Amino acid sequence: MKALVYGGPGQRSWTDVPDPSLKDPEDAVVRVEAVTICGSDLHILKGDLPEVQPGRVLGHEAVGTVLEVGSAVRDIKVGQRVLVSCISSCGQCRYCREGRYGQCLGGGGWILGHTIDGTQAEMVRVPFADRSLHVLPDDVTNEAALLLADILPTAYEVGVLAGKVSPGDVVLIVGAGPVGLAALTTARLFSPSRIVVVDPEPTRREEALRLGADAAVAPDADVRAELGYWTEGLGADVAIEAVGIASTFEMCADLVRPGGRIANVGVHGAPVTLHLERLWTRDVTITTGLVDTSTTSLLLRLMSDGKLDASPLITHRFCLDEMETAYDVFADPATSHALKVALTRDEQMPFA
Numbered sequence: 212m213k214a215l216v217y218g219g220p221g222q223r224s225w226t227d228v229p230d231p232s233l234k235d236p237e238d239a240v241v242r243v244e245a246v247t248i249c250g251s252d253l254h255i256l257k258g259d260l261p262e263v264q265p266g267r268v269l270g271h272e273a274v275g276t277v278l279e280v281g282s283a284v285r286d287i288k289v290g291q292r293v294l295v296s297c298i299s300s301c302g303q304c305r306y307c308r309e310g311r312y313g314q315c316l317g318g319g320g321w322i323l324g325h326t327i328d329g330t331q332a333e334m335v336r337v338p339f340a341d342r343s344l345h346v347l348p349d350d351v352t353n354e355a356a357l358l359l360a361d362i363l364p365t366a367y368e369v370g371v372l373a374g375k376v377s378p379g380d381v382v383l384i385v386g387a388g389p390v391g392l393a394a395l396t397t398a399r400l401f402s403p404s405r406i407v408v409v410d411p412e413p414t415r416r417e418e419a420l421r422l423g424a425d426a427a428v429a430p431d432a433d434v435r436a437e438l439g440y441w442t443e444g445l446g447a448d449v450a451i452e453a454v455g456i457a458s459t460f461e462m463c464a465d466l467v468r469p470g471g472r473i474a475n476v477g478v479h480g481a482p483v484t485l486h487l488e489r490l491w492t493r494d495v496t497i498t499t500g501l502v503d504t505s506t507t508s509l510l511l512r513l514m515s516d517g518k519l520d521a522s523p524l525i526t527h528r529f530c531l532d533e534m535e536t537a538y539d540v541f542a543d544p545a546t547s548h549a550l551k552v553a554l555t556r557d558e559q560m561p562f563a
Contacts, residue, residue, distance in 0.1 A: 214332030220258035231336035236283035239340035241275035245353040259480035270331030271297040271323040272360030293344040297361040300342040313501035365502040366393035373498040374449040374474035383447035387415035391453035469493040
């Protein structure tokens with residue numbers, strides 16, 4: 212089969228690799244029908260995650276059809292259309308029993324496209340299939356479901372829930388990329404009084420406004436004044452960092468109110484200075500985290516019921532064998548204005 216293979220920092224190729232097969236009784240093999248690219252994949256290509264070894268098939272978000280299941284798989288059936296979650300769960304370890312699947316000690320967590328071969332391929336082996344695949348209802352499209360594999364639960368769990376967004380809050384979201392916009396979409400479920408989005412790209416600020424932001428400003432604007440009018444000068448109740456660089460985290464720390472919450476969602480590839488000399492008296496709560504995908508079923512129900520629509524986040528579409536082009540587009544949002552890209556199987560594509 213064909214797959215997108217990591218060759219080391221800065222190196223990737225759409226090339227032939229062996230077909231996946233069942234290795235453990237709880238495995239499933241899934242034919243990939245739709246897949247997307249994540250910012251984490253770009254971090255891998257930059258060399259920010261040295262644990263990812265050359266030769267690894269990248270990707271951790273997909274929708275597909277189950278081709279084969281192991282002898283211990285009880286609920287997932289051959290032929291079902293499923294969402295492949297970015298997080299796998301052994302279901303037995305301490306963290307899985309707490310619902311913290313991202314920290315799984317039994318061989319799960321973020322493994323697809325990280326420590327085992329991932330989803331940017333014609334087929335993928337999925338461990339712990341009963342807990343790592345979600346059967347999709349007919350009224351949720353492949354494209355829409357792709358957003359449930361990672362960015363929607365990530366934004367919701369690590370941003371909105373960790374930040375304890377509540378009715379009436381003033382929420383600051385720094386970064387209007389896919390995860391920042393997913394945080395905006397899911398924060399609105401809690402009826403905050405105002406959402407202010409910061410991003411340097413005009414097209415992304417426009418998209419934030421279309422998705423329901425009350426204000427979208429550039430980083431060099433007077434963000435403090437924008438927030439101050441609505442908070443009596445105190446600052447944001449919740450600041451969600453959705454970029455992953457020092458300056459954006461420091462902006463959140465500077466603009467959150469005393470007693471407020473900073474929810475760091477961005478993937479940081481370099482150290483960030485934590486200014487405790489300014490924060491220690493202000494009762495600020497700072498959270499970080501890897502998504503657990505414990506809310507995927509809830510978000511899927513909301514999407515199926517028409518209560519959650521993130522479809523505008525997909526801006527570019529490709530065939531699966533256009534993976535290299537899709538990476539180029541996704542990696543250059545300033546030129547392409549890309550948010551999320553969706554790659555789908557060409558029905559004429561040969562399949563072994």
